[in-house]
Amino acid sequence: MILKEDSSEQKLRGAYYTPLKLAKKMVDFFKDDLSIKSILEPSCGDGVFVDALLESQFLSQHKRVTAIEIEKKEAEKLSEKLKDNSNIDVVNGDFFEFYHKHKDMDTYDLILGNPPYIRYQYLEEKQRSEMAEILTSHGMKANKLINTWVGFMVACVHMLSDNGKIAFVIPAEILQVAYAEDLRLFLSNKLSKITLLTFEELVFPGIEQEVVVFIGEKGDSEKGIKIVELNNLEDLENLNIYENGFQKLNHVHEKWTKYFTTIQENQLISDLKRDNRFQTLSETGIINVGITTGNNKYFSVNKKIVEKYDLTDVVRPLIGRSSHAHSVYFKEEDWKENVDQGKSAYLIDFPDTLLEKYSRGQKDYIEFGEKNGENTGYKCKIREKWYQIPSVWVPDAFFLRRNNLYPKFVLNCCAAVSTDTMHRIKFKEGIEPERIILSYYNSISFAFTEICGRSYGGGVLEILPGEVGKVLVPVLDCVPLEKIREVLHQVDQIVRNGENIEKALDIVDNGILKEYLGIDEKMCSMSRGIWKKMQHRRLKRG
Known part of the structure; x- marks a missing residue:
């Protein structure tokens, strides 16, 4: 401030x-x-x-x-x-x-x-x-x-x-x-x-x-x-x-x-909201901001710091920034790659126990933080124990908060956690996570990210938890799980290889939306047009 x-x-x-x-x-x-x-x-x-x-x-x-x-x-x-x-x-x-x-x-x-x-x-x-x-x-x-x-x-x-x-x-x-x-x-x-x-x-x-x-x-x-x-x-x-x-x-x-958007495009948006082949992401689970550490720089650490201060027993795998998410499936090998690259891929999660039970190295890290004033920020200062982060839980998936070309929706395959640079999603009981992740990667849902989110200077798209919840996704219950996984792995490879995301949208539009849900070409093409128009307008300000 x-x-x-x-x-x-x-x-x-x-x-x-x-x-x-x-x-x-x-x-x-x-x-x-x-x-x-x-x-x-x-x-x-x-x-x-x-x-x-x-x-x-x-x-x-x-x-x-x-x-x-x-x-x-x-x-x-x-x-x-x-x-x-x-x-x-x-x-x-x-x-x-x-x-x-x-x-x-x-x-x-x-x-x-x-x-x-x-x-x-x-x-x-x-x-x-x-x-x-x-x-x-x-x-x-x-x-x-x-x-x-x-x-x-x-x-x-x-x-x-x-x-x-x-x-x-x-x-x-x-x-x-x-x-x-x-x-x-x-x-x-x-x-x-x-x-x-x-x-x-x-x-x-x-x-x-x-x-x-x-x-x-x-x-x-x-x-x-x-x-x-x-x-x-x-x-x-x-x-x-x-x-x-x-x-x-x-x-x-x-x-x-x-x-x-045009009158015709707005009519399509209204029609989609009333179409029972779709649901909002909020209907699939809980969408929360990521962990508010109060000091990401202090609590998000790399492997050297973990080893130096004996933190191995008090850290969790972390997907800390958008640059850490290069895939749709975030697996243990993806996390380890971030670790090996020296990224801050660990989150310190000190246990709620007596300080004397902490190791010497862990106490040293807390003392190091106090010496450098890491405990003086508002969020840390109001805690009973400034070094204990509240509300740490493992989500099923992550949704990136600030984005350039498009927001990634990432499946958590390695019990990772995230800071508030990402939103965390816990799906409702009985929901198969891969169905929901795949349901997002299509032209209609991408259009809704631009409609529901907001753009800022530099061409950035920011989308908050309540806005993520309003994103419309197709209900894929009628699609065999084997098909879901087959297509989602194709999308994952496109994202990993840094290919144009429209290649993934084409696969899902044609192979899932049209094939299984009977969604017509006009709906998909108009939605793609809305997404590209609003994305282009935003990126022009970058």
Whole structure:
């Protein structure tokens, strides 16, 4: 965690100034709308949106602008620059305070800008309570994960006139993160039309912050949501946001990444969820995060450390990182290969017994940890005995948490354990693990990993236990176990040899899904298309 006193002024203010080209285009979207008479810019910074309004001669038709800026110097500079523009009112103040004073008196026909991206821990206590009141008064939960831009969006939508429009530059997190799920539902309920512009290239030079342009409109007739994918700011030149292509919004808690798919693809996804030939992974067993050691570097050790500190009797085989998993079957020989390569392939699992019963070497390792402060992290510090890891159990399988091309689903064949870099699965009684592992390696299930997971900077796909549980897999009970094993060994060899995983998907799609379950070619090919499209979009940001 970055402490407030160690953070840059820019980070504390959440100020990432918008390129003029983007601001001008956002203004340009509304230049012909004669219904717009009042405009609000809730965090005007250096005044780039006001500049764009002036350059486009948008303000020549008796329009009034209220521009708010919390930084006194910035507000003074802007006031001086705009002193000859009587229809622009620059307010030096906190927008949250402004909202609470004006929320029941003033509305605006257009609200545009780039709200600050400030994490909860960097806010003053007064700002925290003001934002919490904004959220809870609109039926949303307030928590410590929520960023200020969420509060800005809710407050600004509240202040729109009956047919008002909003255009914001906001983090692309709005599409998928859990802390914004209440916001997504709120926006889908309050706005009749939502357009999201995404960019392959970063908009803010030198800043690893992926953003979208959010354009929303109030109105009586609901049109839905549309996502437009652009390469860079140059693509804005010929963009017409009023062209059709809207999809009906579901007024539920959901990720908006699903709207990157077409109406036909979304229909397929809905059909698959209702198809009794499929089940979710959560129906097959318990899916938990891997072991939370509190200090992976200390508790995950290599063979040299095991031998040096006499740890042989207190270690377990460990599959500690995604780079340790090169196969579908994780066998003892795979683990030994990791050991021989000097990898941290052992997890220390000190027994719950008196310390004096430990060997001299084991005591030395604990003392070594205390000397180097390995026991001072939060997770270790709150334990009765900091060196004893809780909740250590051997799972049937592992599902990788963070992934590049695709998440591996790995069968545990050597009583290994994993840290929280992987999820651990314990199948229900009576379930044959190989059936479930094989059921994952097909085009339909791979599409669901991209739909259910979330992408981050660098093109990484992260999928959490609850999201793994929502991945749809075919029920293979009708397939003979000999056939399951035959095909799974083929998949295992493809993974071991580093071949294109689509070769494995072809084998399972054709030899299992079509042959035994009667799933048609169109379902498989459309699902493959969804997976590749969403994977490609994610990897482009790598």
